[in-house]
Amino acid sequence: MILLRELLGKHDLAFKGIAVSGSPFITLVNGRRVFKGHSVSGYPLYTVVGNKLFAGTAVSGRPLATLVGDLIFKGIEVSGTPLAKLSGRVSFKGIAGAGSPIVTVPSGNVATLFAATYHALRG
Numbered sequence: 001m002i003l004l005r006e007l008l009g010k011h012d013l014a015f016k017g018i019a020v021s022g023s024p025f026i027t028l029v030n031g032r033r034v035f036k037g038h039s040v041s042g043y044p045l046y047t048v049v050g051n052k053l054f055a056g057t058a059v060s061g062r063p064l065a066t067l068v069g070d071l072i073f074k075g076i077e078v079s080g081t082p083l084a085k086l087s088g089r090v091s092f093k094g095i096a097g098a099g100s101p102i103v104t105v106p107s108g109n110v111a112t113l114f115a116a117t118y119h120a121l122r123g
Contacts, residue, residue: 011029013028013106014026014028014115024037031109032049034048045119051068065083081095082094082095084102086114090103090104091113103117
């Protein structure tokens with residue numbers, strides 16, 4: 001049975017590595033809730049609010065990660081060595097802007113890339 005909210009919701013997919021098709025790593029629903037694989041219902045892994053990533057359905061408190069420009073930092077840190085760098089449709093570990101990508105988001109959606117990168121590194 002397909003729920004109406006699943007048909008009307010905007011889904012964005014992220015894939016591990018350089019892949020752009022196949023089974024997705026995570027799915028972002030309506031630019032906010034992050035689910036594992038193709039799932040679009042149930043309890044989310046993360047919630048994206050602006051430039052912060054929270055666990056589960058939380059939308060306030062201490063974030064798991066913060067996005068500053070194209071860099072992802074752990075928690076509320078916004079300086080020092082980043083966890084990853086976003087570059088277009090892909091992300092790279094640390095400050096590197098080249099090499100083997102951690103995840104790829106075909107649409108280039110920053111929120112999806114942010115959540116997928118964090119999940120690949122820390123999830």
